[in-house]
Amino acid sequence: MRPARRAAAVAVVRDGPQGPELLLRHRPGQTPLGVVGLPGGSLTDQDAEACTWYGPSPRAWARRLGMADLRSARQHVVAAVRELFEETGLLLVGEREGDVVMDPATPLWEEARTSLESEGFGLPAQLQRRGLGLRTDLLRPVGRWISPDFRHRRFDAVVFAAAVPAGQQATVRPARGRREEAAGLHAWVPAASLIEGPVALPGPPGWLGESGVVEACEVTAPPTLMLAHRLAEAGSAVAFLLGLADGAADRPLPRWRMAPAGEDAGRLWMRPTTD
Numbered sequence: 253m254r255p256a257r258r259a260a261a262v263a264v265v266r267d268g269p270q271g272p273e274l275l276l277r278h279r280p281g282q283t284p285l286g287v288v289g290l291p292g293g294s295l296t297d298q299d300a301e302a303c304t305w306y307g308p309s310p311r312a313w314a315r316r317l318g319m320a321d322l323r324s325a326r327q328h329v330v331a332a333v334r335e336l337f338e339e340t341g342l343l344l345v346g347e348r349e350g351d352v353v354m355d356p357a358t359p360l361w362e363e364a365r366t367s368l369e370s371e372g373f374g375l376p377a378q379l380q381r382r383g384l385g386l387r388t389d390l391l392r393p394v395g396r397w398i399s400p401d402f403r404h405r406r407f408d409a410v411v412f413a414a415a416v417p418a419g420q421q422a423t424v425r426p427a428r429g430r431r432e433e434a435a436g437l438h439a440w441v442p443a444a445s446l447i448e449g450p451v452a453l454p455g456p457p458g459w460l461g462e463s464g465v466v467e468a469c470e471v472t473a474p475p476t477l478m479l480a481h482r483l484a485e486a487g488s489a490v491a492f493l494l495g496l497a498d499g500a501a502d503r504p505l506p507r508w509r510m511a512p513a514g515e516d517a518g519r520l521w522m523r524p525t526t527d
Contacts, residue, residue: 256399258324259409260331261285261292263394263479264342265489266416270442272489274480275422276472277339277438278455284399284407286473288453291339292332292409298374299330306349307389316393317410318505328410329388334375338368340438341423342416344387345379352387354419390414392496394482395506397475410505411475413496415489443483446476475508 264275276288285292300323308316314325337343343356353361364378379385391412399406416422424437439454450465453472460466468477486492 254404254406256406256408257284258295258327259284259293259407260295260328260335261290261397261409261411261475262332262336262391263290263411263413263483264336264340264416264422265413265483265492266440267489268440268442270444272443272483272486272492273440274443274446274476274483275340275416275438276441276454276476277424278436278453278459282405284405284473285409286476287471288455288468289472289476290411290479291336292411293335293339294407295327295331296334296374298376299327299334301330301374301376303330303376303379304385306346306385306387307391313388316505317396329391329412330375330386332391332410332412333386333388334368336414337365337375339424341365342414342420344390344414344417345384346387347384352390352417352419353384356420357423387417390417392493393505394479394496395475395508397473397508399473400509409475411479413479413493415493443480446472446480447484478508 266273266275275291277291278288279285281287283289310322310326310329313329314320314322317325317328319325319328333344337356341357343353343361346352367373367378368375373381391414394411394413397407397409397411399408422438436456437454441451441453445451446468449467449469450463451468452465453460453468468480483489483492486495
């Protein structure tokens with residue numbers, strides 16, 4: 253069994269005409285977060301570097317995440333903000349408490365985004381150079397997803413939730429020479445549509461064939477659907493985020509795994525479960 257890589261992911265939520273929605277993006281190939289899934293990825297050593305924090309301290313986050321190691325807690329929070337910026341252009345940083353960068357889609361920030369994606373300066377170094385700090389109060393811990401043992405690529409990912417900061421909108425950087433595809437690589441998807449299926453999901457032109465729809469469970473990782481259920485049950489993005497905030501410091505972070513659900517015609521079926 254391959255060890256699971258430590259990772260962070262962010263469920264970005266908002267209210268739409270068909271109820272609360274999740275921001276999902278398409279990734280080529282097979283990844284632990286799904287072909288279509290939440291923004292996120294592996295932790296880096298640079299994520300542990302010191303920077304200005306606004307909101308819960310690394311020690312407070314360690315308690316929330318059930319981690320004894322402050323460095324690890326810092327890495328998870330920084331990685332969540334970094335991956336969100338890299339993959340969606342949304343940036344949870346500001347100059348002071350209560351402040352947030354209004355428009356990170358400027359050439360200066362796009363240069364920083366490119367540097368992060370190419371493993372140049374880490375996010376803490378980028379923020380220190382600009383006199384900015386992490387708005388850790390804009391993140392809510394949701395759960396911890398551990399990929400099944402039988403997967404070749406495995407994540408042990410802390411999943412956070414957040415709303416879109418005022419004045420910002422999600423963008424996807426196109427691959428070189430494929431700018432026309434970028435707009436379709438992310439989308440806001442109603443939580444109810446993900447559950448009920450089949451549903452249209454983001455991706456390159458024609459990737460879902462003639463029907464243009466797919467059952468979400470075929471291309472997403474279990475935590476995406478588990479979050480969709482919780483979001484739909486909450487009834488609104490605001491209620492969902494408030495529910496995560498209420499008493500969060502006193503609740504252990506749920507751990508999500510896959511457990512055997514029985515056999516059928518010689519095939520072993522699995523279902524997500526919470527520790």
